[in-house]
Amino acid sequence: QSVLTQPPSASGTPGQRVTISCSGSSSNIGANIVNWYQQLPGTAPKLLIYSNNQRPSGVPDRFSGSKSGTSASLAISVLQSEDEADYYCAAWDDSLNGPVFGGGTKLTAL
């Protein structure tokens, strides 16, 4: 059981807006920045969003992140078929002294 809680699956049609939620506690999301990772099928994870809402260079601006209290969310404004992947949220946990991950959300473009 993961420390951060994500829905196991999400879906949308191409062009649609999709959001993925991530819920934590005061020792992780409530106290530290949230990061999001994208894992395309058969590949290593890639940092998608860092510091709650920052995109590394090369990440399309249709991806955005937000955080409020002990929850965070990832939004894809215009879903594309190549966005089909597993998405993980993560945050440092002050009690565990390490980063904790959500269980992952499998995104399907219908």
Next chain:
Amino acid sequence: QVQLVESGGGVVQPGRSLRLSCAASGFTFSSYAMHWVRQAPGKGLEWVAVIWLDGSNIHYADSVKGRFTISRDNSKNTVYLQMNSLRVEDTAVYYCVRDRFNGSGKTPGYWGQGTLVTVSS
């Protein structure tokens, strides 16, 4: 560009040991904390350990504490993971990950391609 190349994975019997290595290039290795993160087959990501710049600050996940040891050699731009008393549940792809930020150790950023460790009798 950041490159991380893991090696040392393979098949090992329960109770035995294995040492993973990660060779880094494309950045000033001594300025970044390094993590190991693993992913069991068909499962999610699990952080394993982090080592700060000079090795003075190290943290482990509870699941590996006392069995795994992370270390680094800044002269060789390499980070290691010594895994002892391996269990079947340690079977996973092990990723070497550089922190996103210079001088910090809280944000796994750049990932290697991973090396598979299979613990089986």
